[in-house]
Amino acid sequence: MPRTQHRETRQSHAVRAALAGNQQFQSAQQLHGRLRARGDGVGLATVYRTLQRLVEQGEVDVLRTDDGEAIYRLCSREHHHHLTCRSCRRTVEIDNSAVEAWARRIGEENGYADVEHIVELVGTCADCAAS
Amino acid sequence: MPRTQHRETRQSHAVRAALAGNQQFQSAQQLHGRLRARGDGVGLATVYRTLQRLVEQGEVDVLRTDDGEAIYRLCSREHHHHLTCRSCRRTVEIDNSAVEAWARRIGEENGYADVEHIVELVGTCADCAAS
């Protein structure tokens, strides 16, 4: 059982609140700046470490911008993949059991056990394609 | 039409050759190391600048890994995916037609065009599982 053992601190609460207050993907630096502006001073390193924990616990999704910056957002579902617009970053969460099954089958066919998969899709969304 | 004008140099040729020699996405550092190993010494900065130019010219695609590393690949190349052993790094090439179709369909269903995908499988191979 993944016993999520983390302590309740003012800082971790602040980070979670900042995430909850915005449904869009935000960078660690943005969150840090937002917290600082709000008066909830939190060290940048703490922001990163808190986000890291949340990602490990599966409570937060993380993606990478074209700049290589990590952006975070509270998850809405369990396991899913992302389809991201390469232009505006609009993101759709994909929940497709076909991929899961496919990955597992490929593993079995090749004698590999405990197969994990990384799947990310990038495209141009309808709006951006139009403009 | 703006004819993309770039000079022919040993280095730019080497980078293009390295890209052409691998149908998968590769990082700049990987390309640099490969060139160095091959004897075609090329400065790391030059690798980056050449890749930058190729991307601007639309000859190369760029994506970001979860580590924030940029990975490059010549456009319009058929590629395959890999199933890698997390222990011994043994790698199997995977037929990709199923994934290609799946990715394209997901894109269409969501109104996304030109869908690129990153797919990586990691598991434990039979030998390593036995030991």
Place this chain on the structure above:
DNA sequence: CTTTGTGCAAAGGCTTTGCATGCTT
């Protein structure tokens, strides 16, 4: 009281940039 979280600053890793030099055209 013990363990984990926090801050700060330093260190890391990837990428970009300044500048003098070499090579292409």
Place this chain on the structure above:
DNA sequence: AAGCATGCAAAGCCTTTGCACAAAG
């Protein structure tokens, strides 16, 4: 000859880590 391309090293950015201190359980 003129101007981009290259190398090297330094600088930039985002992120992680070491360490001492504070706080939670």
